[in-house]
Amino acid sequence: MNATLDAVLALMLPVMALFSLNARDERSAVIGFMALGLLLALAWVRLGAVDVALTEAAIGALTGVLLLGAASAAVSVAVPRTGSPLLRGLLALAAALVAAGVAVIVAGAPDPAPSLAAAAVAHLGALELGNPVTAVLLAYRALDTLLETVVVLLALIGVWSLAGEGEWRGAPAAPGGTASRPVVLLARLLPPVGLVVAVHLLWVGADAPGGKFQAATLIAAMWLLVLMAGLRAPPELGGARLRGLIAAGPAVFIAIGLAGFLVPGQFLAYPEGWAKAAIIVIEVALTASLAAMLALIVLGPGTGERRT
């Protein structure tokens, strides 16, 4: 039964990718891509990575809003197909060769693979954490998480910088078009539940699958839903409070990291006995900032007063 499920899933992934690449119009391509994301989430569960599955499924909601918005906007820049049939054939051959090479490597890779699982579990007690993935994200490899947060911030600045002349301080356009009544109803009913689930995910992330990425993505999705329904207007991007919220997460993370120089004597090292407290502070601050950043990235650059 499980082997069949694996086989079907593994087969569906490339099939859905093919559909997405070759769909007739952009909208179908995006919907195919979203379906692929859900299949991937299932694959992650089957691979024993529930944390990753949650992230994949949650980010899929944001990707959907983002890509469907882009597909419906004036994106269809008609470019003629380029290249001779020979060149296209060579391209397909080259891509197939790369895929075959990767497949050979995967088939020949050692099984069981070299693993850091034992090392990751060994120090969980000192961190007072039960979820080794959270331990990797916020203790062993906290630097990666810090840099990742900054990358998201840089991407947001990049998106904002694409605003028209003199419009960058204004509010971005509301996502979606005119909201239908079911969407409005959904936007009234779902956010309270979503927020509770997000806080739960954040809190249990210490011991069970979950954590700040999943929680932040969920909060961002809830905010976008409210905006799509037109219950609230998108915020002005020039506001000091908004920018403070965005900067708070990385700032707290860096401050705690720098404090590590004072007590244990290393950047991002937590003082003995205070690891759990430091991790919780970082997680809460990052959740708030990441939620705002992810939602604002989807909303796009400011449009000023000129509602386009």
Added chain:
Amino acid sequence: MSGPLLYGLAAAALIGLGLHGVLAHAAPLRRVLAFNLVGAGVFLLFGVGARRGAAAGLPGDPVPQALVITGIVVAFAATALAMALIRRLAILRAAAAGTPEEGAAPAAAPPRETR
């Protein structure tokens, strides 16, 4: 055939399809989607490695899993930036062609620089 190997082969197929899509497709949105397919395939390879490295009572090696979580969020941020660039390009082209920006008309003239 073991489960991880199946997903490994699917990952290889995703990488191949995505690579071809990035190079062969002309529409920007499809290229971004294809690029994400390559990313999804690479992440899945990490998952296969993590699954094969299952030890110490865990279903998989947590280190590659954590890397993938970080990777997914970064890939999303990059995709969003690409979408914003595509939208801006469309707006500039529409302005250059003298049509309303929702018109989706292909630009006859090259995009006009605004600054």
